[in-house]
Amino acid sequence: MAMTEIPLSATLSEDERAVVEVVADFVDRQVRPVAQELEHTNTYPEQLIEQMKQLGVFGLLAPAEHGGVDVSTACFALVAQELARGWMSPAGAMGSHSVVTYLIRTFGTPEQQQTYLPRLATGELRAAMALTEPGGGSDLQAMRTKAVLADGSWTVNGTKTWITNARRAGLIALLTRTEPAAGKGYSILLVEQGAGYEVSKDLPKLGYKGVESCELVFDGVRVPESALLGATPGVGFAQMMRGLEIGRIQVASRALGVAQAALDDATRYAQERHSFGQPIWQHQAIGHYLADSATKLRAARLLTLDAAARVDSGQRADLEAGMAKLFASEVCMEITLNAVRVHGGYGYSTEFDVERYFRDAPLMIVGEGTNEIQRNVIAKQHVARHRIDDGGRK
Structure with missing residues (x-):
């Protein structure tokens, strides 16, 4: 199987x-x-x-220096x-x-960058971010985790959940309320x-197996100022x-x-499987699944590359x-559902990969802010960028 075609719009x-x-x-060879x-x-x-570390995958967003x-x-x-x-x-x-890595590169002090970025770049130090709380979900402003500053250190109390890499991460970027230094x-x-x-x-999951998603408890944890x-x-x-701009681009990319x-598996199967004397892709119902899937996938890829270009331009x-x-x-x-349909009964079998794709897909809908939250963000930012004046004109 060849790599995915890189669109011409990707500079x-x-x-x-x-x-x-x-x-x-x-x-293709190892995974x-x-x-x-x-x-x-x-x-x-x-x-x-370990092979990903050797390829430099964990250092893609770390500066060369x-x-x-x-x-x-x-x-x-x-x-x-x-x-x-x-x-x-x-x-x-x-x-x-x-x-x-991106957060430390963008906002970290020189000391934090020097301490963490070289080890993050090689994968020697693995990192995780902790935002979501039990009962909080996408409502980050309902956060209960709190850190209090006293005598040169923060004391943290609270619980975070659905934390990827939690058991193997040597560094956690923890979003918390900080008092009294920052009020609320x-x-x-x-x-x-x-x-x-x-x-x-460890939290049991429908899909997204192999990598841990955990609950973290901070009970009087002390860290330096x-x-x-x-x-x-x-x-x-x-x-x-x-x-999260980077995070959501990354989730889109996973999707x-x-x-x-x-789509690759469905396209191959639709050419190999014959019924009524012809490959099944020639049946209009199956052919339309492939056509719709290929079209929407290309559109989604272009949207994602557009967002990436916006980040690289320095704009919000x-x-x-x-x-x-x-x-x-x-x-x-x-x-992924279309792929199951194209495979028929085999799409429901664990001997084929399409059932795995179908189980993995829902995570991207709820992860990194549910799609219901995404629609709120999009609407708010769309209106903010297209404000009308008091006279009703843009």
Whole structure:
């Protein structure tokens, strides 16, 4: 299976195209042959993660001066897509790690950048971000986790849930209320493994197997005052929203990869399987599934690359990233279901990969902010960018 075609709208350098091609080859040679077995046994892909470290995947968003690869957001998105085309779990293991890398690169103090970025770039240090709380979901402003500053250290109390990489991450970017330094504001604390927090349990999941999603409990955890991301308390919510622009592009890219794999399998099967004397793709019902899937997948990919270009231009991209995540995840759900339909009874069999794609797809709809939340974000930003004056004119 060849790598996904890179659209002409993706303005990658030759080096960046080579990065995507290397990852695509890794996916076809190393990931796809073992994905089904690892997924069905819910086995952590230790060997694949080590190979990803060697390829520099964990350093894509780290600056070159700190040992990173320093590629464009478009290249990062295409790499995430290729990984998810093989199996979504390796893409997820890279995803939250990359968002934390981006946060430290963008907002960290020079000391924080020097301390963390070189190890994050090589994958020696793995990172996770902790936002969601039990009962809170996408309502981040209902957050109960609190950090109090006293005698040069923060004391943290609270619970976070659905934290990818939680057991294997040496660094947690924790979004919390910080008092009294920021009143009722939010800050991001960089909490290192061993600081006293507990990984209380692994959460069972419909799909997205192999990579852990856990609940974290912070019970009187103390971290130094210098653990505050950047130099100013109370700005963590705005910092995390910038990070989520990258996060949502990455989730959109995962959706693209899963959808591409489903479409590839459906296209192959529709040519190999015959009924009534012809390959089934020539039956209009099946052919239309392929046509609709290919069209919507291409549109979703272009939306995602548009959001990536917006980030690289230095402009705010919450609208574009929200659109990409919303559309790509919904398209992924549709395409994976179509792939099951094309395969007929075999689509329901665990001997074929399409059932896995169908189980993985819903995560992108609810992850990194549910699609219902995405629609709210899109509407708010759309109106903000198209304000009318008191006279009713734009």
